[in-house]
Amino acid sequence: MKGYFLRMVAALAAALSCMIGTVSADGGGVSFKVDAPTITPLGEYLRVEFVADARPDDDSFEAPDFAGFDILAGPTVATGRQVYWVNGKQTVTESYTYTYVLMPQAKGTYTIGAARISVDGRSYTTKPLPVEVVDEGERRPAGGNRGDTSPEAHVAKDDIQLRIKLSSTSVYKGEAVRASIVLYTRTSIAAINNVKLPSFEGFWSQELPAGEDSSSREELNGKVYTTYLLKEYLLYPQQSGQLRIEPAELTAVAQVVTQSNRGFDPFFGGQEVHNVNRKVTTPEITLNVKALPEGAPRSFNGAVGQFTMQGSMPPEKISVNSAASISLTISGRGNLKFIDAPSVTMPESFEIYDTKTSDSIKVSAVGTSGTIKYEYPFVARSSGEFRISPVEFSFFDPSKGQYVTLSTQPMTLTVTNDGSVPEMPSDARMMTSYGEKMKQLDRDIRFIHTDSGDLRREQRLFMFSPLYFLLVVIIAAAFIVIYAVMRARIRENRNIVQRRIKRANKVAVQRLRMAERYMKQQQRHSFYEEMLKALWGYISDKFNIPVANLTKETIREELYRRGVSAADAELFCEIISRCDEAQYAPSTSNSMEEVYADAMEMISKIESIVKR
Amino acid sequence: MKRIKILLSVMTAAAMLLPTALQAQDGSSDGDAVGALWKHATDAYSDKRFDEAIESFTRISEMEYGSAELYYNLGNAYFKAGQGNISAAGRPFASGELGRAVLNYRRALKIDPSMSDAQYNLDLAVDYTNDTDGVPEFVLARVWRSLRDMLSSNAWGILSIVLLALMLTLAMLYLLSRNIARRKAGFYGALLLAVLFVLTTLLAASQRAVERRDDQAVVVCRDTAPVHSSPDSETKIIREPSQGVTVTVGRSLGEWREITFADGEKGWIRNGDIEIIR
Numbered sequence: 001m002k003g004y005f006l007r008m009v010a011a012l013a014a015a016l017s018c019m020i021g022t023v024s025a026d027g028g029g030v031s032f033k034v035d036a037p038t039i040t041p042l043g044e045y046l047r048v049e050f051v052a053d054a055r056p057d058d059d060s061f062e063a064p065d066f067a068g069f070d071i072l073a074g075p076t077v078a079t080g081r082q083v084y085w086v087n088g089k090q091t092v093t094e095s096y097t098y099t100y101v102l103m104p105q106a107k108g109t110y111t112i113g114a115a116r117i118s119v120d121g122r123s124y125t126t127k128p129l130p131v132e133v134v135d136e137g138e139r140r141p142a143g144g145n146r147g148d149t150s151p152e153a154h155v156a157k158d159d160i161q162l163r164i165k166l167s168s169t170s171v172y173k174g175e176a177v178r179a180s181i182v183l184y185t186r187t188s189i190a191a192i193n194n195v196k197l198p199s200f201e202g203f204w205s206q207e208l209p210a211g212e213d214s215s216s217r218e219e220l221n222g223k224v225y226t227t228y229l230l231k232e233y234l235l236y237p238q239q240s241g242q243l244r245i246e247p248a249e250l251t252a253v254a255q256v257v258t259q260s261n262r263g264f265d266p267f268f269g270g271q272e273v274h275n276v277n278r279k280v281t282t283p284e285i286t287l288n289v290k291a292l293p294e295g296a297p298r299s300f301n302g303a304v305g306q307f308t309m310q311g312s313m314p315p316e317k318i319s320v321n322s323a324a325s326i327s328l329t330i331s332g333r334g335n336l337k338f339i340d341a342p343s344v345t346m347p348e349s350f351e352i353y354d355t356k357t358s359d360s361i362k363v364s365a366v367g368t369s370g371t372i373k374y375e376y377p378f379v380a381r382s383s384g385e386f387r388i389s390p391v392e393f394s395f396f397d398p399s400k401g402q403y404v405t406l407s408t409q410p411m412t413l414t415v416t417n418d419g420s421v422p423e424m425p426s427d428a429r430m431m432t433s434y435g436e437k438m439k440q441l442d443r444d445i446r447f448i449h450t451d452s453g454d455l456r457r458e459q460r461l462f463m464f465s466p467l468y469f470l471l472v473v474i475i476a477a478a479f480i481v482i483y484a485v486m487r488a489r490i491r492e493n494r495n496i497v498q499r500r501i502k503r504a505n506k507v508a509v510q511r512l513r514m515a516e517r518y519m520k521q522q523q524r525h526s527f528y529e530e531m532l533k534a535l536w537g538y539i540s541d542k543f544n545i546p547v548a549n550l551t552k553e554t555i556r557e558e559l560y561r562r563g564v565s566a567a568d569a570e571l572f573c574e575i576i577s578r579c580d581e582a583q584y585a586p587s588t589s590n591s592m593e594e595v596y597a598d599a600m601e602m603i604s605k606i607e608s609i610v611k612r
Numbered sequence: 613m614k615r616i617k618i619l620l621s622v623m624t625a626a627a628m629l630l631p632t633a634l635q636a637q638d639g640s641s642d643g644d645a646v647g648a649l650w651k652h653a654t655d656a657y658s659d660k661r662f663d664e665a666i667e668s669f670t671r672i673s674e675m676e677y678g679s680a681e682l683y684y685n686l687g688n689a690y691f692k693a694g695q696g697n698i699s700a701a702g703r704p705f706a707s708g709e710l711g712r713a714v715l716n717y718r719r720a721l722k723i724d725p726s727m728s729d730a731q732y733n734l735d736l737a738v739d740y741t742n743d744t745d746g747v748p749e750f751v752l753a754r755v756w757r758s759l760r761d762m763l764s765s766n767a768w769g770i771l772s773i774v775l776l777a778l779m780l781t782l783a784m785l786y787l788l789s790r791n792i793a794r795r796k797a798g799f800y801g802a803l804l805l806a807v808l809f810v811l812t813t814l815l816a817a818s819q820r821a822v823e824r825r826d827d828q829a830v831v832v833c834r835d836t837a838p839v840h841s842s843p844d845s846e847t848k849i850i851r852e853p854s855q856g857v858t859v860t861v862g863r864s865l866g867e868w869r870e871i872t873f874a875d876g877e878k879g880w881i882r883n884g885d886i887e888i889i890r
Binding site: 446456460471475483 | 657677680684729732824
């Protein structure tokens with residue numbers, strides 16, 4: 001039951017696939033291609049295949065002209081049919097192949113002409129294909145005819161070779177170079193073992209995705225080889241000089257067919273197949289890496305290739321505390337992965353955030369290409385008009401051999417504030433975005449002085465010069481002279497005072513005598529007047545005080561100061577008071593004799609106490 | 613008392629006139645030529661024609677005694693010219709301009725030790741050299757030095773003379789006045805001025821010694837100059853000072869001169885590799 005069901009499904013599928021296959025062949029274009037080696041040695045046959053992916057009309061195939069070749073066999077027709085199921089969808093490919101086996105007649109380049117078929121009445125032709133026929137010299141005799149029948153002898157030394165091919169032998173540092181590891185062989189290879197790939201020291205390497213068609217034929221040292229592209233890399237030299245590329249190594253297993261020694265093999269016609277292991281190494285190769293020339297622009301940071309830059313600026317007017325950003329797009333071909341973000345200088349009051357980087361980079365045989373987008377977000381913290389200087393990006397163009405600098409347009413940005421948003425005070429702003437102190441960006445010497453100073457003055461030392469000592473002496477002498485003069489004068493002044501003091505007693509005595517005369521004549525008024533004169537004058541002369549400055553108080557103080565007892569000082573003042581009163585009083589309350597005696601006694605007493 | 617006042621004012625006036633008297637010295641005729649040359653030199657510097665500026669400033673220095681400003685400008689011109697003169701090895705100051713710049717800054721500072729611009733530029737230029745730091749200075753010594761460098765020895769000298777005159781005036785006030793308060797003021801004032809007089813005299817003497825010294829030299833060579841252990845090119849090279857390193861010179865022997873570095877290390881250098889700061 002189950003078997004029957006499966007068979008039913010298979011039959012249904014076959015029928016369906018048949019239908020769809022026809023449809024697809026009708027709908028799409030039919031491809032008709034020629035497949036033949038483009039290079040072939042003289043004396044070896046070559047196969048030429050004409051492949052169509054749809055069923056041609058009966059007898060519609062027209063063979064091309066095979067000038068320069070003998071047709072050994074053909075055309076043989078082969079049909080193929082493949083059915084794919086992918087995710088539930090069925091695809092059918094059909095192929096019709098016409099095969100010829102040709103033998104070149106002579107050395108040279110010959111062209112296989114266009115073959116023609118028609119499918120459903122429409123005709124298709126192949127492109128003419130040039131084939132180079134190379135003369136490799138004498139052909140190696142077939143293995144079986146030689147005495148040495150070991151399988152190793154059937155594979156000549158140069159039959160299998162390994163090479164690293166470089167797309168260029170001299171590049172600039174940072175410029176991409178393509179390295180292909182290629183196996184050259186003239187025998188059939190069954191397997192490859194022990195592959196050791198170089199580590200590419202001194203380079204940054206990136207493996208390229210394997211292409212679809214990895215085998216072809218190539219001429220090497222006058223011989224035709226089948227080549228297999230094993231690996232392909234893009235190399236970016238990271239240092240300059242002669243860079244050595246380490247050799248690659250592998251063991252190839254060649255298949256050799258020999259005549260059997262056992263001549264009576266009933267089935268296999270006396271042929272045996274042997275596997276021959278052959279270790280191959282690539283020859284030493286070096287790459288000349290040129291250093292980048294001097295005089296790199298300031299903004300250069302290692303980009304090598306061809307690039308373009310596009311800058312997109314924020315709108316010209318933004319409001320305070322709103323975020324905006326500058327974005328830069330660098331696109332082109334070169335060492336994109338090594339590019340650092342170009343530096344953007346923003347006004348100080350802008351708060352700057354981390355740069356965002358996004359890229360889309362493709363790696364292909366011609367190099368790395370793609371775009372990198374940098375975004376510089378910022379927030380303007382204060383209003384005003386700000387100039388944003390152009391952003392520069394420099395790269396080295398290896399094809400021109402010079403540096404190229406790209407820059408954006410300078411722009412002015414107006415930051416507006418409608419008053420609703422408080423702006424940060426400048427100090428706080430500095431604290432948040434720039435740390436505590438203004439940074440020293442760079443140092444340079446200060447500008448010259450435009451004033452010449454006194455160019456003509458000889459630098460004479462004044463200190464300890466004769467002039468200096470002369471001045472010191474003059475000042476000292478002036479001091480001494482002036483001091484001496486002043487001192488003498490002061491002394492003289494003091495002598496005058498001394499004399500007056502000496503004379504004080506004398507004057508007082510004279511006055512008192514006069515007063516005594518008036519007393520005898522009973523002239524009261526004149527007596528007291530003379531007495532007062534004598535007393536005041538005495539104190540004035542004695543203590544060198546002007547009469548105008550004298551009061552009873554000052555007299556009392558002065559006497560006390562000079563060592564006269566308080567009682568005596570008081571008594572002296574009392575005598576003056578008595579004289580004052582009696583001078584104008586008509587009655588005699590106290591006698592003149594008494595006042596006279598007291599005054600005499602007082603003056604002599606003061607004289608004895610105040611010596612000088 | 614009036615007399616003392618008059619005397620005091622006379623002495624002060626004399627002290628004030630002293631600097632003017634010192635300055636009123638020679639004067640010659642070709643001032644216009646020098647003035648024109650000076651203007652040409654400063655214009656050349658402003659237009660970044662530094663080689664021309666060097667030439668003109670050097671000519672002025674040959675014609676006249678020279679001022680601190682002249683040597684300062686010459687140092688600047690050398691420095692700027694050197695910055696643009698890149699050697700094959702990628703170094704600036706390819707023709708020994710750094711050494712010349714340091715030499716001229718030091719000359720300017722010798723004339724005017726208080727010239728802060730020259731000191732700033734000298735410090736900056738020295739950063740380009742491989743000069744070693746000197747032996748660390750004692751704090752008091754540093755204070756003394758910075759105080760001393762505020763004025764030239766002449767200015768200190770004049771100040772000390774003025775202080776002497778004032779001190780003696782106050783001393784006279786003390787000696788002659790009969791008023792206790794005046795006598796007191798005179799006494800303490802004179803005492804203070806005496807201390808200041810001694811201090812300024814010492815500063816002047818110290819500064820004079822600095823100004824008179826001619827044992828300081830600057831290495832002027834293209835890049836670095838070898839310093840040998842003995843006056844003999846066969847002996848070991850003990851150091852390789854770069855241009856602009858300041859050294860103290862000692863004995864002389866043939867084409868060799870003994871030098872001492874700031875850190876005390878001694879060696880012998882060829883006469884041609886150094887220039888004395890005069």
